[in-house]
Amino acid sequence: MGQYSTDDVAPRELGHDPDDPALAEMEDDGTEADGRLMGLERAGAWRLAWWKFKRHKLAVASGILVLLIYFVAAFAEFLAPAAPGDYAARYTYAPPQTLRIWDGEEFGLHVTGYKVEVNPESLAREFVNDPEQKIPVGFFVRGSSYEFWGLFEWDRHLFGPLDPDQPMYLLGADRLGRDMLSRIIYGTRISMTVGLVGVALSLFFGILLGGLSGYYGGHVDNVIQRIIEFLLAIPTIPLWMGLAAAIPPTLPPVQVYFMITIILSLVGWTGLARVVRGRFLAMRNEDFVTAARLDGASEVGLILRHMLPSFASHIIAAVTLAIPVMILSETALSFLGIGLRPPVVSWGVLLQEAQNIRTVATAPWLLLPGMAVVITVLALNFLGDGLRDAADPYSK
């Protein structure tokens, strides 16, 4: 410990050397430390959690991936080569094109064109990639115009065909010749926010009711616990289906969207409420809480300033793990046709197109939104797992 005492350790400077095991050890020995090191310990919990999280490489990578996905959701208009509703009847079920730089003669980013062939077996006309045709593509090209975040109008897209009239279907086209890639990108926005809004609602009710339940105990606890038990006694899937089927089909899409998030969080909050309640119950009699109470802290102050921060990390982890559940539920409901409905574009709505085996057999790329779901849910789960491990930095 001597080497640090000469160094005058400020918490910020510590950040330079996060992987030094001696530091972590010193934090654990905080009880023996002198006053200066006590100051260090107070800054410690979150920082320690961060170090612990950083050691979990898969979780860090997943975290970056999740940020990227939200980035895609935020800038969907710019990133998508086409608008989600742009259709082209000529290109029904056009297969994915190949993106190439070298065509055998010269360099230049391009995709292959299509030609129509008659299938010798089924005699059906189908598209095949034609390497002879070249459709040059580029970055920051002009395409369909859009309103960016409702702020200004623009018609530039990150990439697309140089000639907007030529087809570019990197991930194929659907029944109406709409670009799957663009639709998946737009779907990201809805699917990812359904999870966020739903979890935010669950979190609000979970913390409020779980907190009341755990902090006051007694009758309040009893009533709230009975409500939770009751909600859990109704089987989830029929409950969702019943509520979702109750949404009138005439409602505007935005309202349907909010109804769905409310339905999803109706069951979701119970889990969070239990976590919060358990924490409150365990902490109510901790010494530092008693100390704060004797020190004259108000009840609200006690909860918000002293108790909540000490399990905030657990809540963050629980929330991260709750988002993928919401995303999967939305996808399943929309897939069944009782969740979000077209023209809203979410991953579940997109997968509705792939509902029967015949369609999937002719156009397997319609399953690609499912890949987006799987990757996102995996990333969120790994991230949540890492956060949960890091949430308690003092455990070994």
Added chain:
Amino acid sequence: MLAYIVKRVLYMIPTLIAISIVAFLLIQLPPGDFVTTLAAEMSQQGDTVDPTTLRMLREQYGLDEPIWTQYWLWISNIVLEGDFGRSFDWDVPVSDLIWNRLGLTLVLSLCALIFTWVISLPIGIYSAVRKYSVGDYVASFLAFVGLAVPNFLLALILMYLAYKFFGISVDGLFSAEYEDAPWSGGKVLDLAQHLIVPVIVLGTSGTAALVRIMRANLLDELYKPYVTTARAKGLSEWRLILRYPVRAALNPFVSTIGWALPELVSGATVTAIVLNLPTTGPLLLRALIAQDVFLAGAMILMLSVLTVIGTLISDLLLAWLDPRIRYK
């Protein structure tokens, strides 16, 4: 113990009454009623809809009564006479409809449950005992993927693969020639063949979850002193692990039996719709959308009763298995 059971059973009664009310209201929630749906369907097909007929239909089904009267009629018939009413949509008694599908649903779900346990127990144990080995990493990764893939997507992918590589169509539970045939060896074989894909689909997510739980629980047990004691006494390693820590780690499996019960009847809904299985799930969805009050109500009620009973059973099993819980 007996007093505990009696108390739990008594607690069930208010819960079930509340659930029956909620179930009934839930189905009545959408605007309009079954007759509205019927009228919309008829006018879609080009039939003229006669308002007097509609009024007569409403009267016949008791739909013009206030909702509490309707509820009372419904629930008193169920409790006092065991009569679940008639399905508007199918025009047959609700109980016939449900019984018809319940058998196959149970077969399917039981197979899926057994599949889940047979696969997940050994993998979970292996993962924990050989922690951080290549096998553990592979199992953990697959478990995470299994949790992330929605069931219906897996069903679609397997259907696509079966179609593409084996040229077989895997939807339904019977081939066309056995659909209405009486039971025979051939029909059972046919059913078994059709069960493979649904069972894999239904079992995957459960397997993934249980592997993770088993691994975590066994890891908690493996380093306890009693294990060291047993080892010091010279028990062979595998016998030791299977006899003591695994038994202690089995608790969470027992508590999932409770959820398995309603799951046996409802869980497969989305998968069943994709794979076109004649189970109860699609029946419920259709009843909900068509506002077939009695059918949907009876099914939700049945599922809730199963959930409540299931929870009770798993609590009792848990108390029987683990004396620490009993005497707390």
